Amino acid sequence: MTDQIARIRIDLEGLEPRIWRRVEVSLSTNLRALHELIQAVMPWEDCHLYQFALGDRVYGEPDPDDAHWGHKVYQAKGLRLSTLVNSGVTELLYTYDFGDDWRHRVVIEAVEPAAPGVDYPVFLGGERRCPPEDVGGLPGFMDFLEAVSNRQHPRHKEMLHWDGGPFLPTDFGEAEIVKRVRKIAARRKTAYEAFQRSRATRLN
Template identity: 70%
Template sequence: MSQKIARIIIELEHIEPRIWRRIEVSLTTNLRALHELIQAVMPWEGYHLYQFTIGDRDYGEPGPDDAIWARKTYQAKSMRLGTLIDRGVSEFLYTYDFGDDWRHRITVESVGVADPDIDYPTFIDGERRAPPEDVGGPSGFMDFLEAIAKRNHPQHKDMVRWYGGPFHPTDFGAAEITARLRAIAERRKVSLEAFRRSREMRER
């Protein structure tokens, strides 16, 4: 049976000009794995909490304090992308860092048969560099861009020092993103092969 893939676009909300990435992933990808892919392609550094909001359900990493909230958080690894698509879901929300509140609109653009010569996930294209971690959300990022772009801005030197060097908003690092996804695809390939061999051994 041929593997199926989805082409999805990840777009950061409340930011202009648009910051977005397009990738292709297997329909067997669960939401925890999709979180890791989003972290790799934006990229983010992964040290804040995250959550997917799909209809009236939230998916993430449930913690011991979840019982005090009225809304339950389900395990991200329990839901696969293909299941969502089968249920008619074509768009949902991914939030990273509840302080800065980075909201990403995830849209399923198409579903098709995988190319047997490609190891998935794979990066297609995108535009503009993602904000630095802990910059202060969309409004803080816009202030950061203004300060770092103008040498005579009173906060220019402080922002360059805080970031650790110049920030190039149009250079989103396509080569680095491609390399990250290739590494993830290789790990997935090795894992699937190990699973296949283990199953064959059990069936003997």
Template identity: 70%
Template sequence: MTQKIVRLRIELEAIEPCIFRIIDVPISTNLRSLHELIQTVMPWEDYHLYEFTVGDRSYGEPDPEDAVWGRKVYQAKSLRLGMLIDRGVDEFLYTYDFGDDWRHRVLIASVVDAEPDVDYPVFVGGERRAPPEDVGGPSGFMDFVEAISKRSHPQYKDMVRWYGGPFHPTDFGAAEIKSRVRELALRRKVSYDAFQRSRGMRDN
């Protein structure tokens, strides 16, 4: 049976011009694995908590304190993209860092057959560099870009020092992201092959 591949478009909300990434992932991908992939393609540094919102349900890493606040958070690894597609879901929300509140709109663009001899996931493309960690959310990021883009700005030197160098909004490092996704795909392939071999040994 031919594996199905889902094309996702991930857009960072509340920022103009739009920052987005496009990726192709197996339909069997669960939300925890998708979290790891989004961290890779933006890229973020996975310092903070995350959560997916699908309809009225939240998926992430459940914490006992969630019940104290009357919240129910389901395991992200329990929900796969194929299950969402079967339900007719065509978009959902991914939130990273509840302080800065980075909200990503995840759109299911298409479902196609996998290409032979391609290791998925695959980075397809995107536009514009993602915000630095802990910059202060969308409004903080807009202030940061304004300050670091103008040498005459009173906060220019402070922002360059804080960031560690110049910031180029349109150069998001596509080649580096593609390489990182390729490495991630290889690691997952090795893990899957090892799992299949161990299962075969048990069956024998």
């Protein structure tokens, strides 16, 4: 289905120990699809705005008001990884939720031939659990971790209830992430096969 793939590492900046993920994805993937993949592997819930910064250009979901504020946003779906690789670009800054301001360093580590019979994207691994949505950025997450890790903290029960249960920083939910990525791969495969059938019909 694809000839070449990129191995990509995603690091959530500003936190130690690092929260990171690694994936393999087709070079035909555009930045909107990469956004969806990042949401799946961190995992976030895709309920806030996002953008990719590349030099002085920003890619995301353009809004008519952007021009009014002198802030041009280019279509994320209009830029593919293959274009970045061919231009020598190996690193992007991905920001999710402009309030909490979660910044991710996205690095293209390698470009390789696709493995025969493999449906991409593929999840390769990662470490540590992502902060909860709407926790209040880095300061809020630090306060949250302090509360949930200390039974004597005055907000311990409140924070556990708010997050829906125990928060284990080292358990990033690998099984669920693998399931999410396989779902994306299956959807992509179905779309590709439909495109090929349509193309064959037109040619005939």
